[in-house]
Amino acid sequence: xxxxxxxxxxxxxxxxxxxxxxxxxxxxxxxxxxxxxxxxxxxxxxxxxxxxxxxxxxxxxxxxxxxxxxxxxxxxxxxxxxxxxxxxxxxxxxxxxxxxxxxxxxxxxxxxxxxxxxxxxxxxxxxxxxxxxxxxxxxxxxxxxxxxxxxxxxxxxxxxxxxxxxxxxxxxxxxxxxxxxxxxxxxxxxxxxxxxxxxxxxxxxxxxxxxxxxxxxxxxxxxxxxxxxxxxxxxxxxxxxxxxxxx
Amino acid sequence: xxxxxxxxxxxxxxxxxxxxxxxxxxxxxxxxxxxxxxxxxxxxxxxxxxxxxxxxxxxxxxxxxxxxxxxxxxxxxxxxxxxxxxxxxxxxxxxxxxxxxxxxxxxxxxxxxxxxxxxxxxxxxxxxxxxxxxxxxxxxxxxxxxxxxxxxxxxxxxxxxxxxxxxxxxxxxxxxxxxxxxxxxxxxxxxxxxxxxxxxxxxxxxxxxxxxxxxxxxxxxxxxxxxxxxxxxxxxxxxxxxxx
Numbered sequence: 001x002x003x004x005x006x007x008x009x010x011x012x013x014x015x016x017x018x019x020x021x022x023x024x025x026x027x028x029x030x031x032x033x034x035x036x037x038x039x040x041x042x043x044x045x046x047x048x049x050x051x052x053x054x055x056x057x058x059x060x061x062x063x064x065x066x067x068x069x070x071x072x073x074x075x076x077x078x079x080x081x082x083x084x085x086x087x088x089x090x091x092x093x094x095x096x097x098x099x100x101x102x103x104x105x106x107x108x109x110x111x112x113x114x115x116x117x118x119x120x121x122x123x124x125x126x127x128x129x130x131x132x133x134x135x136x137x138x139x140x141x142x143x144x145x146x147x148x149x150x151x152x153x154x155x156x157x158x159x160x161x162x163x164x165x166x167x168x169x170x171x172x173x174x175x176x177x178x179x180x181x182x183x184x185x186x187x188x189x190x191x192x193x194x195x196x197x198x199x200x201x202x203x204x205x206x207x208x209x210x211x212x213x214x215x216x217x218x219x220x221x222x223x224x225x226x227x228x229x230x231x232x233x234x235x236x237x238x239x240x241x242x243x244x245x246x247x
Numbered sequence: 248x249x250x251x252x253x254x255x256x257x258x259x260x261x262x263x264x265x266x267x268x269x270x271x272x273x274x275x276x277x278x279x280x281x282x283x284x285x286x287x288x289x290x291x292x293x294x295x296x297x298x299x300x301x302x303x304x305x306x307x308x309x310x311x312x313x314x315x316x317x318x319x320x321x322x323x324x325x326x327x328x329x330x331x332x333x334x335x336x337x338x339x340x341x342x343x344x345x346x347x348x349x350x351x352x353x354x355x356x357x358x359x360x361x362x363x364x365x366x367x368x369x370x371x372x373x374x375x376x377x378x379x380x381x382x383x384x385x386x387x388x389x390x391x392x393x394x395x396x397x398x399x400x401x402x403x404x405x406x407x408x409x410x411x412x413x414x415x416x417x418x419x420x421x422x423x424x425x426x427x428x429x430x431x432x433x434x435x436x437x438x439x440x441x442x443x444x445x446x447x448x449x450x451x452x453x454x455x456x457x458x459x460x461x462x463x464x465x466x467x468x469x470x471x472x473x474x475x476x477x478x479x480x481x482x483x484x485x486x487x488x489x490x491x
Contacts, residue, residue, distance in 0.1 A: 087327035
């Protein structure tokens, strides 16, 4: 298995506040890593650093054996990214938006139609191709965000809360899509929804207050805890302490 | 290069997909007409030239250009689309240039649409068309200067109103730096050489030179280096936000 992402002693501070504190991990092709953690734990900041949107205060990130700080453009070509909230250019139509992304991603014109068709089909966007993005429902917006991330068939997918705002059927579809792509890519998703980790992830990493607390498979995560507990219980124990304490 | 053009294309389409483009062009044309005929005294002057048209351009741009430039980066920051843009394989300078070019081309389109003025003056008399061409060129270069300053300021904030107001203030200083309002402040306690330098930064004096019909390379270099300088600061400002 080839290592696609290597994160070494990654730290990010905003003034006195340490958002990400000394996180290290590596990710192979075929793995789906779930970032779990309470709001403000540092999940989004970590993803922003891997995609090159923020630069780390300390530590290094290697993507496909290249340092993100040294070769930002080459690395960005290998990554498909859905930022938090899936921001889009509201005045564009879905089709024009996808064409723009394909254009900037330098997809050759001979493959352009197929690439767009695939991205559209996988996320079921056929009916809204000519609609302006700002007129779409939250679910559709999210799916357009996902389709722009997979249009160039990247080695690495980084998805910040990809199923937020989707209805149960759409969630199911997106999870199915992630599973389909899992064998050929390295995928990182962040989520609050623990069943999602169970459904799609091969590894779960719990982050709280910028620190990595645990890095195991979802099954192992359950193993160490009392019988009958769910991932929810494990999550609460690890991030707060005793689950019984909160109320 | 292709990447820059992709961004430029997207931006220009964006102007025309919203009412922004049409509102701007219509207001620009109406205002430039009003200024030329009423305040500039186009007929009263009794001369077949476009001096009364071009003389008002610095003041027209002072308020209209910041309205275009304010959204260039502030809107991306507010909507979060800057995260999408800057995680595509695009360098910061490509993004800055692409957006600036789009705004500049858009201004050029508005400027070209003032051509009835040119036709009118040719119908009424026998103007020096060489001078008019030089004036159009000067006007476009000056618009580029205003836009570059505006783009740079827009990258410092996510609030478009702040970008608009600050851009007007900074552009005002550049516009009038050759006038007594600025020079009187410095004269008396600064050496003449510095005074001349400040005066030479004036948009109006550099633009007026070009509207005289003399294409002086110094005026062109002035505007181009101003654009380059402002856009370089623009790139630095965007890159520095990565580190915070």
